[in-house]
Amino acid sequence: MRRPRQPDVVLILTDQQTADAMSATGNPYLRTPAMDALAAAGTRYPNAYCAQPLCTPSRASLMTGRLPSTVGVTGNTGGPEDPLLGRLFTEAGYDCGYGGKWHLPELDLPEGRGFRRIHPAGGDDAGLARAAAEFVRAPRERPFLLVASFLEPHGICEWARGQDPRTGPLPAPPPTAELPPLPANFPVAPYEAALPRLAERAQPHTHPTAAWREDDWRRYRHAYYALVERVDRHIGQLLKALEGRDRETVVVFSSDHGDGAGAHRWNQKWALYEECVRVPLVVTGPGVAAGAVDERLVAAGLDLIPTLCDLAGLTAPQGLSPGLPGLPGLPGRSLRSPEEHASVVVETRWEIPGFNNALGRMVRSGRHKYVCYAWGDHREQLFDLTADPGELVNLAVDARHAPLLDRFRGLLAEHCAAVADPFARFVPRATQ
Incomplete structure (x- = not known):
């Protein structure tokens, strides 16, 4: 049900961004002024975890509010029967737009998912930023929900294979002395689980790192951070379009999952290392504390829908059974709830x-x-x-x-x- 003066809502997603790949976290090896501006305007959650470190399962959780195994989407094939987010906001009277990567499992948003497509998938993050800016500037009588789903820094997958990212080639790396250093947890630890390493060896196309030397990993980290900076510039274009109305707009920034970024000599996702499973999460908007850091545990896939509904003043439609505060019938909870996850x-x-x-x-x-x-x-x-x-x-x-x-x-x-x-x-x- 709609309430008076409901805010506009913008959900910004990047792809494969680990939580600490922001200068706002104290990382000195990249500059992310747009992400930092969001962190300064809102609350950052450093202990936010994705539902599964893989694109489609994680996105299925974000769009349904349930775990991937619960909705039967545990790989990059298949999609959830009811991507709930768009339907909830459409039924509440919101104008719902979606741009960029969908991947549930179609890369492009199909019909009947509660959103209208404002820009296709395919790697044109610059075009997505322009389309998203046009969407938020368009005159309308009802509130809007916009999901801007950017591709980068997912291009690190192509870069590791010696290919150009879909958003375009990266400049040549600087001299070795100017590359980011290896992370403190670069070595493979004693008593490490065998399964991820066996999977790594079985997928040399995905993990082309067996013969990499230390400098190769440092170049990997430099390229990864460069792709984060690239998507940050596009996010900045969208935020510029919100100037003047940002205090009345809920903006949530996150990613579907992280990347090993060289920790444990790991590239890509899948493994349950912190770098792969912990994601950036920043919330801004009316009533949200500015410049704050909230250390609570967050199940990003489960908590997103309850949080957005809470901030937008939505109540659950009929047909969902009673449940936790925020949105009945779902296992997650709003980040404004005083009851935090114990695990x-x-x-x-x-x-x-x-x-x-x-x-x-x-x-x-x-x-x-x-x-x-x-x-x-x-x-x-x-x-x-x-x-x-x-x-x-x-x-x-x-x-x-x-x-x-x-x-x-x-x-x-x-x-x-x-x-x-x-x-x-x-x-x-x-x-x-």
Whole structure:
């Protein structure tokens, strides 16, 4: 139902941007003035996790408010039956526009998804920025919801294979001494899980890094940051179009998932490293604290729809059962809710011929993070992210942490039972 003076809403998505690839986070190796301006105008959430570090499953979660396994979209094929976001806002009287990458599973937005397409997918981020600016400037009598889904920095996938990104070639890299340094967690850690490495070797086209030397990884990081800066400039064009009305507009900025960015000698996504699963998340708008950093745990896929509906003053349409505050019937909650998540879960799956049950789950609660893969050596990982933010010390192999390990096994088992997650059969039983 519409309420008077409902705000316009803009959702800006990048593709494959890890949470710390913003200068607002203190990263000195890139400049992102548009993203930084959003962070200064609103609240940044540094502990926001995607639902799955892969495009289609993550986007399915963002558009439905449910986990990928719940809606049956765990790979880059298939799409959810009801992409809820557009329908909710259309039924509430919003003019809903969508531009750029859809990928559910079609790259371009098809008919009947609650949005009208304002710009196609395909890598023309500059054209998307212009179309989005025209959309927000257009005169209209009703509020609007705009989703601007940019492609970059996904072009790092092509760059790693020696190809030009779809948005255009990058300049030649600078001399080695001027490249970003290797991350502190660049080395492969002891007791690392075997499954991601086996998947890496099975996909040399996706992971063409076996023979890379340290300088190759530094050039990778430079190219990745350059692509983030490229998309930041396009985001800046959209924000310029909102000048004068930005205080009355809800703007949410995030990404579908992250990228290894050289941590653990990893490029691409899939793995449950922090760089792959933690995403940027900034919220601005009426009633949102400016220049704030909120450390709460955020399940980005589950919490997006409740948050947007809460900020827009929408209530759920009939047909959704009672649930948590923000939007009845969905497992997420608004970021304005005083009740925070005690834990968040991230899923992953590799679709590789011959790799059966190439699955994993991650649970973050408090300062600790638990990772469980379905099979392989050292399939359980346990980290203290406060003492070890680079995930280099696997506490799961130390008997002194057995009670903590059992606690996280229990958390994952409870989650799987609550959502009928078939991963339940791979969760080890508590030993104590």
